[in-house]
Amino acid sequence: CFSQDIDHILETQSALAVDLGGTNLRVAIISMKGGIVKKFCQPNPKNYEARMELILKMCTDAAIQAVDLNCRILGVGVSTGGRVNPQEGVIIDSTKLIKEWSGIDIRTPISDALHLPVWVDNDGNCAALAERKFGHGRGVEDFVTIITGTGMQTAALGPTTRHRRGIIQHGELIHGSTFCAAELGHITVSLDGPECKCGSRGCVEAFASGLALQHEAKKLHDADLLITEEVPLKGEETITAAHLISAAQHGNPKAEAVLRTAGTALGVAVVNILHTVNPSLVVLSGVLASSYQAPVQQVISQRALCSVGNVKVLTSDLQEPALLGAASMVLDFATRRMN
Amino acid sequence: CFSQDIDHILETQSALAVDLGGTNLRVAIISMKGGIVKKFCQPNPKNYEARMELILKMCTDAAIQAVDLNCRILGVGVSTGGRVNPQEGVIIDSTKLIKEWSGIDIRTPISDALHLPVWVDNDGNCAALAERKFGHGRGVEDFVTIITGTGMQTAALGPTTRHRRGIIQHGELIHGSTFCAAELGHITVSLDGPECKCGSRGCVEAFASGLALQHEAKKLHDADLLITEEVPLKGEETITAAHLISAAQHGNPKAEAVLRTAGTALGVAVVNILHTVNPSLVVLSGVLASSYQAPVQQVISQRALCSVGNVKVLTSDLQEPALLGAASMVLDFATRRMN
Ligand SMILES: [Ca+2]
Ligand SMILES: [Ca+2]
Ligand SMILES: [Zn+2]
Ligand SMILES: [Zn+2]
Numbered sequence: 001c002f003s004q005d006i007d008h009i010l011e012t013q014s015a016l017a018v019d020l021g022g023t024n025l026r027v028a029i030i031s032m033k034g035g036i037v038k039k040f041c042q043p044n045p046k047n048y049e050a051r052m053e054l055i056l057k058m059c060t061d062a063a064i065q066a067v068d069l070n071c072r073i074l075g076v077g078v079s080t081g082g083r084v085n086p087q088e089g090v091i092i093d094s095t096k097l098i099k100e101w102s103g104i105d106i107r108t109p110i111s112d113a114l115h116l117p118v119w120v121d122n123d124g125n126c127a128a129l130a131e132r133k134f135g136h137g138r139g140v141e142d143f144v145t146i147i148t149g150t151g152m153q154t155a156a157l158g159p160t161t162r163h164r165r166g167i168i169q170h171g172e173l174i175h176g177s178t179f180c181a182a183e184l185g186h187i188t189v190s191l192d193g194p195e196c197k198c199g200s201r202g203c204v205e206a207f208a209s210g211l212a213l214q215h216e217a218k219k220l221h222d223a224d225l226l227i228t229e230e231v232p233l234k235g236e237e238t239i240t241a242a243h244l245i246s247a248a249q250h251g252n253p254k255a256e257a258v259l260r261t262a263g264t265a266l267g268v269a270v271v272n273i274l275h276t277v278n279p280s281l282v283v284l285s286g287v288l289a290s291s292y293q294a295p296v297q298q299v300i301s302q303r304a305l306c307s308v309g310n311v312k313v314l315t316s317d318l319q320e321p322a323l324l325g326a327a328s329m330v331l332d333f334a335t336r337r338m339n
Numbered sequence: 340c341f342s343q344d345i346d347h348i349l350e351t352q353s354a355l356a357v358d359l360g361g362t363n364l365r366v367a368i369i370s371m372k373g374g375i376v377k378k379f380c381q382p383n384p385k386n387y388e389a390r391m392e393l394i395l396k397m398c399t400d401a402a403i404q405a406v407d408l409n410c411r412i413l414g415v416g417v418s419t420g421g422r423v424n425p426q427e428g429v430i431i432d433s434t435k436l437i438k439e440w441s442g443i444d445i446r447t448p449i450s451d452a453l454h455l456p457v458w459v460d461n462d463g464n465c466a467a468l469a470e471r472k473f474g475h476g477r478g479v480e481d482f483v484t485i486i487t488g489t490g491m492q493t494a495a496l497g498p499t500t501r502h503r504r505g506i507i508q509h510g511e512l513i514h515g516s517t518f519c520a521a522e523l524g525h526i527t528v529s530l531d532g533p534e535c536k537c538g539s540r541g542c543v544e545a546f547a548s549g550l551a552l553q554h555e556a557k558k559l560h561d562a563d564l565l566i567t568e569e570v571p572l573k574g575e576e577t578i579t580a581a582h583l584i585s586a587a588q589h590g591n592p593k594a595e596a597v598l599r600t601a602g603t604a605l606g607v608a609v610v611n612i613l614h615t616v617n618p619s620l621v622v623l624s625g626v627l628a629s630s631y632q633a634p635v636q637q638v639i640s641q642r643a644l645c646s647v648g649n650v651k652v653l654t655s656d657l658q659e660p661a662l663l664g665a666a667s668m669v670l671d672f673a674t675r676r677m678n
Binding site for chain 1: 422431432480481495513514515516517518520521522523525526527528529530532537538539540541603604607610611612614615616617618619641642643644646647649650
């Protein structure tokens with residue numbers, strides 16, 4: 001009985017986090033302090049049945065491992081691409097990268113199989129929740145996250161709202177009337193800019209996402225203006241945004257111009273966000289974050305109203321924003337219950 | 340005693356509303372149902388002392404009249420140009436149109452003089468509050484108002500936020516971290532558009548405000564391309580946006596082109612708002628509202644993501660949004676206390 005108590009005390013309060021991306025399906029055991037105790041990764045199956053089966057298997061396996069690792073799993077948090085109704089635990093519709101993944105109740109099957117509470121939100125919102133709990137967003141009441149990877153995911157956390165009873169509400173995700181807020185990748189920064197895959201034109205994503213930069217890199221490569229001794233192409237390697245960035249770093253003026261325009265576009269989008277919700281912090285994350293921090297700061301100082309210009313722009317320190325954010329939905333709930 | 344009770348029953352629960360604009364200072368007695376019982380108007384004095392003195396005099400006079408009109412004044416609501424901290428009742432800084440009006444505590448002197456509670460917010464936010472209580476915003480949880488008059492005032496009401504305790508919060512004003520949210524007039528819609536008075540360029544206000552249209556109208560007039568028999572210039576009349584609209588209505592292609600660009604710019608700004616906070620309704624008000632409704636709808640159908648495209652765009656029916664919104668801060672508080 002004594003040893004049981006000790007065991008209980010030594011247990012690590014933890015969450016299972018699931019990250020459903022275009023390529024991979026990942027499950028992790030994450031501790032209350034944000035430590036990744038164990039991580040599992042499989043290719044994300046191409047159809048609903050196989051995917052759901054694999055999610056349940058990976059979660060069950062992880063839960064069993066958690067016992068061995070003396071981790072007490074308090075619940076499951078799911079991060080997925082697409083548009084999510086977090087109240088219902090339902091994926092409303094998905095990105096093109098995840099097939100057969102619209103109108104899916106993901107909460108019920110996981111909850112039934114694991115007998116645990118389940119939270120769901122999209123990858124952009126999860127990244128923001130990760131910043132709030134483990135990153136630059138700690139203690140910040142309203143901030144925006146922008147992830148520039150292949151595409152662009154974004155989220156906004158609770159601007160100051162004046163509550164009916166005079167109480168001030170802070171630091172909660174803005175989901176919007178149709179769970180489609182913070183589609184900041186499709187903020188238009190140019191009336192007649194490049195075409196965007198959403199059907200509009202001049203969206204910031206069409207200037208500044210990894211895919212947009214790759215597109216420009218390929219155009220330069222086709223014109224024989226990209227690859228040099230300093231920016232070599234290794235074997236069968238595909239041209240990517242990394243080649244463009246490397247070329248710009250080595251003084252290629254065409255590559256510099258593309259990155260300058262992309263940085264300006266992202267900066268203008270951020271200024272538009274400042275003028276709409278006036279957050280106190282913008283966190284840039286994803287592989288392109290460090291390239292964009294300086295241009296975004298510069299555009300803010302040139303274009304924002306003084307009254308919003310004191311916003312901080314930081315680059316994320318988090319390694320696994322989607323998994324950490326998914327876990328935080330579980331861990332925050334557990335913390336509230338314990339207090 | 341009986342007659343006193345009758346008197347009390349017949350009393351109209353009312354608010355004093357103050358509207359501080361660039362030109363006029365207005366005070367009104369407004370009933371619970373939004374009726375304007377009596378309205379007083381004076382030129383807005385050019386310095387702080389004269390202005391504050393006149394505000395207190397007009398409010399005191401109105402309160403005396405209210406007794407005769409059997410209106411019970413429950414409090415004072417103030418709408419002012421500029422940036423406001425509504426919690427403190429302080430004007431942080433003002434538009435250039437109202438001099439000596441920064442860092443002003445307006446609540447304390449009015450409250451001291453009238454022995455009534457006082458609420459303060461800026462004109463854009465007051466217009467949104469008016470829509471919520473008396474206009475198209477009734478029962479709508481999250482909407483945005485855009486007033487296109489000489490300049491452009493805007494406000495956003497409570498997007499859906501997920502509350503710490505799982506409660507859903509709706510329908511409250513977004514004030515932002517430095518009370519500077521909803522500066523939607525300075526949303527950039529063109530990386531290198533016309534210069535804006537804020538110091539940036541390509542802001543929607545620089546395309547679509549009354550001043551921007553007047554500027555374009557004057558340019559056409561100087562090139563002798565505006566005034567015709569159908570669009571006459573009466574005597575010493577100044578050229579305004581109205582001449583431009585009239586010329587476009589009579590088929591002047593240059594005037595049509597200016598209005599088309601302005602409508603597209605406003606539409607793109609609205610799409611950016613949809614992608615940032617995803618409201619369910621946009622209310623256009625001000626003199627240009629009816630001219631802009633169709634182009635804004637069209638740009639939404641062309642450029643917005645399908646998931647936000649079902650937003651409603653309506654033209655305001657309210658005659659006095661600033662006064663009604665100022666009154667609503669008082670009336671809503673009184674209603675809450677009575678329930
Ligand atoms: Ca998002
Ligand atoms: Ca405003
Ligand atoms: Zn787009
Ligand atoms: Zn501007």
